[in-house]
Amino acid sequence: MNGDFVIAGRTLRSRLVLGTGGFPTLDLLAAAIEASGTELVTVALRRIDPAARGSLVDVLDNAGVDLLPNTAGCFTARDAVVTAKLAREAFDTDWVKLEVIGDERTLLPDAPELLAAAEELVADGFVVLPYTTDDPVLARRLEDVGCAAVMPLGSPIGSGMGIANPYNLTLIREQTRLPVILDAGIGTASDAALAMEHGCDGVLCASAISRAQDPEAMARAIRGAVDAGRLALEAGRIPRRRYAEASSPMDGLADLAASSPERPAFGARARPGARSRGAS
């Protein structure tokens, strides 16, 4: 198994992508970035607020991380495409985390709009990382139009419900050679570890870290979980089986029932006075 995490020819040292949304302060964001070890963080684009205090871009520059602009808040392909172009202009990057939302309550992706926007942006030279449902067929369509990765959700954004459909995630993993980055739904460290054990190349976390009681500590926890999950995947887990398989040898087992005939070993068929017992 190739140990590198490569998107569009770029090797990333950290498999954890950090969403910057939800941090109560820029100081907490900076501390979480440091603790997470990430080198790629998402930002959104919004109208300039002359009253805004502190510069997010300065904080991210000081942290030495690269920006992955998103198109969060867009409900049409047209809006997402223009937003991606604004982001390219603002940040001198042609990478975009493409989000086209179809439902306000669940923030689930709008498949036809997402696909249309992806196709247009790829044609315009963008490196497109689409936030998508866990539908393997949609993931394949996104790959077909030239996306650089697929980013299926585990469960809705900010829900913390983890990976609702691990089966679909494994299907997406099996069918594509693109990087698969689990995006949305992570609630805590074990969810991130599970995503990696299922074969994801990376995990994007925002709310799980930014809205934790201690974001810096949770950043450290999820960083460890991503590493642990990846290591476990590469190590190759044992198959699941329905019954036990003894890990201690049966050969050379001491015959302890012989010395206490009144208390036969559990499960043994020894009777009082018997000098030997059957194997267990």
Added chain:
Amino acid sequence: MIRLNGTARDDLSGGVTVAQLVAELQVPAQGRGVAVAVDGEVVRRGAWDQTPVPDGSAVEIVTAVQGG
């Protein structure tokens, strides 16, 4: 009138440049992290000085905010 970030500005009229509108919003030096769209079309930063905005245009000036 120019509609600037959703606000109708009667004090601004056609012919004002994108650069002047950016300055209206006290954007940090060089406009790093800032982008502009006029009526849904992105204006490259290098063209801000030379791009006049027609009267009645909707101008959006955006920057990075925290987001997932």
